[in-house]
Amino acid sequence: MTGTEKKYAGLNPIPPEFAKAQPPLALVVEDDCIGCDRCIPLCFFNAIVMIDKPEHKYKRVAVVDPDNCTACGLCFEACPTDAFVWVPDYSNGRHVPRNKTDLEDRDL
Amino acid sequence: MSTKDAARLHTSFIGFDLKSPLIVASGTASHDVKQVQIAEEKGFGAVVLKTVCSEKYDHMRYWPRPRYKLLDWDKQIGGRSKQFTLYSYEQGYSGTLDDYWEFISVSKAKAKIPIVGSAFADVPEDWVDLARRIEQSGADAVELDISSPHRPGSLGFQETFVAAIKSVVEAVSIPVLVKLAPGSDVLGESIVAEQCGAAAVTLCNRLRGIDVDIESQRPILHGSYAGVGGPWTKYYNFRHVAEAAGSLKIPISASGGVMTAEDAIKYVLLGANTVQILSVIMVNGWDTAAQINSGILSYLERKGLNSLEDIRGKALRQLTPPDKIVRWSGEPKKGPRNDWD
Numbered sequence: 001m002t003g004t005e006k007k008y009a010g011l012n013p014i015p016p017e018f019a020k021a022q023p024p025l026a027l028v029v030e031d032d033c034i035g036c037d038r039c040i041p042l043c044f045f046n047a048i049v050m051i052d053k054p055e056h057k058y059k060r061v062a063v064v065d066p067d068n069c070t071a072c073g074l075c076f077e078a079c080p081t082d083a084f085v086w087v088p089d090y091s092n093g094r095h096v097p098r099n100k101t102d103l104e105d106r107d108l
Numbered sequence: 109m110s111t112k113d114a115a116r117l118h119t120s121f122i123g124f125d126l127k128s129p130l131i132v133a134s135g136t137a138s139h140d141v142k143q144v145q146i147a148e149e150k151g152f153g154a155v156v157l158k159t160v161c162s163e164k165y166d167h168m169r170y171w172p173r174p175r176y177k178l179l180d181w182d183k184q185i186g187g188r189s190k191q192f193t194l195y196s197y198e199q200g201y202s203g204t205l206d207d208y209w210e211f212i213s214v215s216k217a218k219a220k221i222p223i224v225g226s227a228f229a230d231v232p233e234d235w236v237d238l239a240r241r242i243e244q245s246g247a248d249a250v251e252l253d254i255s256s257p258h259r260p261g262s263l264g265f266q267e268t269f270v271a272a273i274k275s276v277v278e279a280v281s282i283p284v285l286v287k288l289a290p291g292s293d294v295l296g297e298s299i300v301a302e303q304c305g306a307a308a309v310t311l312c313n314r315l316r317g318i319d320v321d322i323e324s325q326r327p328i329l330h331g332s333y334a335g336v337g338g339p340w341t342k343y344y345n346f347r348h349v350a351e352a353a354g355s356l357k358i359p360i361s362a363s364g365g366v367m368t369a370e371d372a373i374k375y376v377l378l379g380a381n382t383v384q385i386l387s388v389i390m391v392n393g394w395d396t397a398a399q400i401n402s403g404i405l406s407y408l409e410r411k412g413l414n415s416l417e418d419i420r421g422k423a424l425r426q427l428t429p430p431d432k433i434v435r436w437s438g439e440p441k442k443g444p445r446n447d448w449d
Contacts, residue, residue, distance in 0.1 A: 011177060013321040013328035024173045038183065044136060044390045072198075073174025074390075077181045086174075 011076030015086070022088035024071050028062045032083035035060040042078040045070050066091070113405050116415050119153060121359055121382050122249060122283040122307040124222045126153030128401050129376065129416060133310075133363050133384035134159050134226040134251065134287075136198060137394075144215040144223065150397040154222040156285075156310075156384065157215070159253045160208040161200035162229035162238055168200035168258065172330045178391070179319060179338075190367075193338040194387045195319060197329055199258045200228065205241070212245035222248040224285065228256055230263055232275040239276040239284070249282050249307070255289030257316035257335035265297055273304040283307030285361065290315055290341065294348040295355060302358050310361045310384065311348045315341065337387055341365040346378055350424050353379025367392075369403020376416045377423035 016024055026047075035058035039048050047068035053061050064075075066089070076084045119129040132138045132147045134156040147155045161168045179193040201208055208225075215223050225242030227250060229235045235252070242250045254269040263269070277284050286301040287310040288294050298309045317336035319328045327333075342365030349362045362380035366372050372383040388396050404416065413419060 011174065013177070013319075014324055014326060015172070015174060015330065019173060041393055042391060070171075071173035071175075073176045074178065076174075077178040078183060080183050 011073050011084075018088050019086070022090070024086035025066055025089035026064045026069050026071060026073075026075055026084050027087045028064055029083050029085055030056065030061045032081050033061040034058055034081055034083075035062070036080065037062075038080065039075040039078040039084075042074050044074065045072070048075060116405060116408050116413075117153075117401060118415065119382060119417075121153075121361070122285070124154065124248065126222070126382065127151070128153040128397070129382045129404075130372065130397055130400055131156060131224075131361060131382050131384045132389065133386035134253065135386040137386055137389045139201065141211065141214050141218055144219045144221075146394055147397070148219045148221045150394045151401050152221065152397050153382065154224060154248075155215075155219075156224040156226055156251050157208075157212065157247075158201040159226040159228050159251075159256065160205065160238060160242075162227075162234040163205070164230065164234065165200065165228065168228075169202045169204075171198050171202060174329070177319075177329060191339055192391070193317075193336050193340070194390065195317070195329070196314070196335045196337075197258075197332070198335075199256075205238075209241055209245040212242060212247050216246040216248075224249045224251050226251040226253050226287075228253045228259065229272070230260075230268060232271045235272040236275050236279040239280050243280045243282050247282065249285060250276070250280060251285040251287055251310060252276060252306075253287050253313070255287055255313040257289070257314045257333070265293075265300075270300055270304060273301055273306060277305035285310050287313050287363075288348075289313040290344045290348055290364070295351045298352040298356055302356055306358060308359045308361055308381070309352065309356065310363055311352055311380075312341075312345045312364050314364070337364060339365045339367050339371075342371055342374075346374060349375055349380050350378040350427065353421055353424055354427075366400075369400045369407065372400055373404060373407055373416075373419075374423070376420050379421040379424045381420070 039062055045068050047065045048062050050060050051063050117128045119126045128151050130152050132152050132155040137143055138155050139158040144155050175197040177195040179195050181192045212225055225247035227238035229238055239250050273286055284306050285308045286306045288297050290312040301309050314335040314337035316333045318333050321328050345364040349360055352360055359381040361382045361384055362375035363384035366383055366385045367388050375383050
């Protein structure tokens with residue numbers, strides 16, 4: 001299989017190398033985003049929002065909210081242009097609310 | 109929803125009056141208080157909380173990243189794939205044990221629907237400890253997740269889990285559900301669970317599976333076995349529910365592969381009392397519950413029925429034993445595919 005016909009289009013089947021030392025976090029490469037809205041419903045943690053960006057080719061782009069992103073990997077599957085990449089989460093996962101104990105205030 | 113419709117969806121299950129036969133299965137969609145509230149609002153009858161693991165399996169609450177992969181997911185049609193696999197490396201509840209007790213009590217305070225705690229351990233003492241704490245925290249029932257796809261392979265049903273079910277049933281006064289995995293002897297294990305005093309069985313858990321990347325020649329994600337499930341699992345589970353329903357007196361909570369109201373109705377026709385869903389909530393959203401509930405209602409309307417109880421096990425009673433199937437002898441036929449003499 002070649003080109004776009006990859007078996008694992010999107011999320012690489014193996015986590016990024018840096019994931020051994022640093023927790024990964026999803027990030028949208030804005031130039032690759034086509035504003036198609038596919039990732040929004042598939043993100044179970046409401047961590048992706050569309051924002052208006054007049055200078056962008058499609059006038060709007062998806063942005064990952066690191067506070068809600070649990071780095072589960074589902075958005076990679078939604079994206080038809082493979083615009084998601086892993087970046088190191090330098091907060092070391094601290095700001096991921098799902099691991100906190102404040103049951104009252106946590107966001108999904 | 110009209111009062112008539114509400115009454116039609118009404119389901120009795122292990123002593124509870126559920127407003128719908130739909131239950132959120134243990135997993136990502138039952139991992140915190142807000143989700144329990146959403147589940148109630150969206151029309152679920154009950155919630156089985158994410159499984160908590162004993163201290164010994166503390167590592168299970170730390171999830172690797174990423175922890176999911178959707179296999180065979182057609183991204184070009186935006187997730188309307190009819191067949192896919194949610195390949196998951198998410199294991200236990202991610203908080204501490206104390207968080208879990210608080211999670212149960214706050215959920216109970218904030219929602220009216222029954223809350224079922226879920227636990228995993230190995231030795232009976234740990235099982236009893238978790239189950240007691242779940243009861244004390246206010247849960248309405250406890251589900252023993254003895255079949256988690258992430259459990260250590262060394263723990264066998266006969267050696268480990270029979271004792272666990274027995275001791276938990278003795279130790280707590282709330283109903284005990286036993287969750288089994290699809291496999292060669294679901295019926296036998298269900299019967300043992302019933303004999304041990306389980307109030308219901310949940311059929312079935314996800315399967316332990318694995319996929320390989322042929323480029324790097326390694327197992328995908330984190331290199332270990334993962335939990336696999338998806339719409340395709342329903343055909344195994346229909347069978348397990350049918351077999352169990354034919355032999356058990358305790359109710360069955362069916363689970364696995366439900367995407368639509370039709371799937372849920374099929375489980376009921378095969379003898380299930382309630383239907384648990386999870387993967388479909390994750391990929392299609394919380395509104396799935398309303399879609400399934402209204403699908404069930406329109407089916408009942410079309411068939412002139414008052415409740416699912418009227419058709420429960422109806423297909424099961426139509427099951428034909430192999431020796432009663434009408435068969436015909438293989439008389440010779442003409443045509444290219446029969447041309448062997």
